[in-house]
Amino acid sequence: MRLLAPLIGRRARLRWLHLIIGGALLMPYFLVGTVLVSMAGGGAGLFSSVPAQLAAFACALPMVAVSGFFPLVRPLSVAAARALCGVPPALLADGPARTRQARVRTTAWFTLHLGLGGIVSGITLALTPFALAVMGLPFSAALRDSWLAAGSSVLVEPWALALAPLAGLAMLVAMALVAAGAGELLARRVPVLLGPTPEDRLAAAERRAADLAVRNRLARELHDSVGHALSAVTLQAGAARRVLDRDPEFVRRALTAIEETTRRTVGELDAVVGLLRRDEEPGDGDAAYGPGLDALDGLLAHCGVPVAYEREGDPGDPRVVVPVVSREAYRIVQEGLSNVLRHGGGGTSPVRLLIAVRERELEIVMENPPGERPAVVRPGGGRGLRGIAERAALLGGRSEAGPYEGTDGSTWRLAVRLPLTAHGEERS
Template sequence: MRALAALFGRRARLRWLHLIIGGALLMPYFLVGTVLVGMASGGEQLFSSLSAQLAAFALALPMAAVTGFFPLVRPLSVAAARALCGVPPALLADGPARTRQARVRTAGWYTLHLALGGIVSGSTLALPPFAVAVTVMPFFAGMRDTWLLNGPAVLQKPWILALAPLAGLMMLAALALVAAVAGESLARRAPVLLGPTPEDRLAAVERRAADLAVRNRLARELHDSVGHALSAVTLQAGAARRVLDRDPEFVREALTAIEETTRRTVGELDSVLGLLRQDGEGTAYGPGLDALGGLLALCGAPVAYEREGDPESVEAVVSREAYRIVQEGLSNASRHGGGASPVRLLIAVRERELEIVMENPLGERPAVARPGGGRGLRGIAERAVLLGGRTEAGPYDGVWRLTARLPLTVPRAAGRTEERR
């Protein structure tokens, strides 16, 4: 049963069809080769001469190989190999052949496909009628006199007639075996000739890296803007609830702060969603250090802000990343310090870098670990590294200190990449 499935199963039939398609694709080249052979030989006995047909076949293959160098041949060949040869998609390349190596491989596959397809197609057209005639020859006397079987002189012996049906069936089985072997050979060569080249793999890695960078950027923006807003709103709402009956003025101020925080966060969220939609408005999204006053006023914790130099004069890219770093630092300080601990913030413009230092007292109790939490410090480090800076965070002299150093001047290529991302 396994042998029959290998010869006549669904996969074998699809591969046989794939070879017949290759033979059909070979026909235009073969006809051109036939014309060239006819011109060289004067057209005498062109279609009855086996040597002339083989010469036309030999001329057709180089012409097919030249066609295989066109870039669009590879995606068409890959689609056919996936659908008919049963080759796993992961082993085949995507897109047109761009490099010389990919085009040479594709031309090799295309030539091999058409060569094997031409042989199998020709055999499929010629052999079955002959095999059927041999199979039914003992039962029909008229079949023994046809030109196809070379006259009755050879077919007078009874044992030849007795073996004729078996011979006809063996011819058909041999044809199926040849088609199965040719199809298996093509399937085995497909990953080598149609598989991704080193350049294709590098391009795929770069695409995945770019997609991952965009996802990480969106995750950082959502974490820092929305996460900070939710932390501040939670602290302000909790404080208002505790003094609701005895301090209506504080409750009113807390509700105003909640309103302002949510309004500012909705604007930031629109900018992030615009980047996600790739609507072309992502190059200037997000607040910078010029909006730091509103952030400090509504963060939900007392902040002692010190500045050296003019932080608002730094480049836009550095200013936006610095704002997000301060935002995340304030969110962590409010979350772990309970919202009442004072926070010291220093932003200093040094000779070649922008320094951000944030300090807040360590909490009396360890912060409760949140499922999926702990991404804030990682996001801060990623922001700094993307600009060529560095960060440090940890306990220092009884306080939690976060230090970030960002270059004042970002290389143009890095700046464009950061803007796109």
Template structure:
């Protein structure tokens, strides 16, 4: 039963059809080869000469190989192989063949397909009528008189006629076996010749890495913006609820802070969601959308915690920082404030506790950020499993070529970040992969402490 399925099952029939398609594609090249052979041999007995036909077949294959070098041949071959050869989708490459290696492999597959297809197609056209005629010899006196009258003496024996039907069936089975074997050869060679080349795999990996980088950046934007807003709003609302009857003026200020925080966050959220709704992938500049250090005043005014802010490098220094560094520095400060609200002594003792200290210093070659807040109850600081905030800070710093760290220092929690003002270098050890790995390690260590 397994043998019958292998020779005549659905997959075998589809592969047979695939081979016949290869024979049909071979015909134009074969006709050109026939013309060339006829011109070389004077056109004598061209179609009845086996050597002439073999010569035309031999000339057709190199011409087919040249056609297979075109880039658009690969997607057509891949589509046919997936549909008819039963080759798994994942092992075949998508898109045109762009590299030399991909084109050579495609040409090899195309030539192999047409060569095997030409042989199987020719046998499919010629052998079944002959096999049927042989099988019908015992039943047709006309066939016997035509075929056996001048044939060898053994073929005139009764036992030879009795075996003729079995011989005809054997020919058809042999044809099916040849077609199945040829289809299996194509199916086994498809992943090698039509599969992704090392260049294709590298391009796909780079595409996935770029897509992941954009998604991670957008995720960090949402985490820092929405997370900070929720922390600030929660703290302000809780403080306002506690003093609602005693201090209406404080409640009014808290509600104003909640209004300003939510309005700013809704604008940032709408911008990020707009990037996610785009048909194409946002480029790096779009994905880095967000406020910069010039908006730091509004953030500190309505963050829900008193902040002692100090700027070094001149009053206009933060505004002169490169835009991408300015955006990342703003997010780092925002996440630091969120951590102070959620985990520090500020959240534990309310808005009247010791203020957060923030230093933003523009040095000759780097931007330095230092933030300190009271540590509070150590049990309240610990978070099972950690969070994503400090990891995001580390990623932002390392991807710019800088560094960041956070941890307890006495009775305060200190967050530091140093961001280079110049573009990140391309020296060994500072490429994107190295920076991303460093960000992952730094973020994981910081989260474990926080």
């Protein structure tokens, strides 16, 4: 049975079925070809004439090729090839043929599939009953009489009858060999003709890059929102614990700040998790969530550090600062405050925050005295400054962070400049 597997094994049978399907799809084109040949030759003896049938077959193939240019031919062909040709699914392209090269390859495949399918189907339909009839000659007088009536007296000679079963079996084996060879040829051509074109690979790479960008953006949102909240809550809880017996009013304010911070963060966390739970890939509209600079007062009121906030212009006005820039600026301020909480002396050092709307850019400057050690230690460190730099770069802006010698002495300074428009958005 192993020797016969290439001819009658499961893969061979599926490929044979694939060819039969191709022959069935060829029939409408073949019938139109017979009409054209009949009109050209007067319609005499069309189905009894092998040259006329070959001419109809030749007329059908150009029509098949034209049909192959329709975009939906490729996904249908890919689905059939994946199920029946035994080709790894990763080697085949997904989706309709959109580019010229993809359409040319698809029509070449469609023509090859239907052409070989028509030949194999014709051989299967014609040769199978003939071979079985030949094999049955020694055992059926009715078959011998029908062959004599048809004028084939040679096949009823004693020597011919003795060889008839072997001849019929040889015909079936030859038919199986032809079908297996045609199926193997199609299977070898599938990755070339139905595989991804360079344009498909580029589009797939762009989709992967877009998906990675979305994941990175969501990771930054989670890091900045949750990281800031945990830092603020840890600081407020620690301060409240230290003065619990001496200053109940301070403890009350700290608990209120913890409540407001966690409530706000839970809402932001729900928004991000909602995006992650969606089946479809997030689009542009999905980025339109999250607080902007108009919600900055609430953040500063419960951030856990004293902030001297100055602003020039109206950064909270969406007509001045487009929403995407406003949201990213809010996250940058939030992460800057988280860095102050972690590294700025336990939240007791005052912070100076300036947000200024310039002619073409939004400027964010945050200064605080450098702390001696982190107030909130996180194993492995954080990604705060790197995340701020990534946010600024994605909008076409820039950021700087480090020690700064100002008029009040040495400070730690974070300066970020963002364009007032980003990703094609215009101020109204």
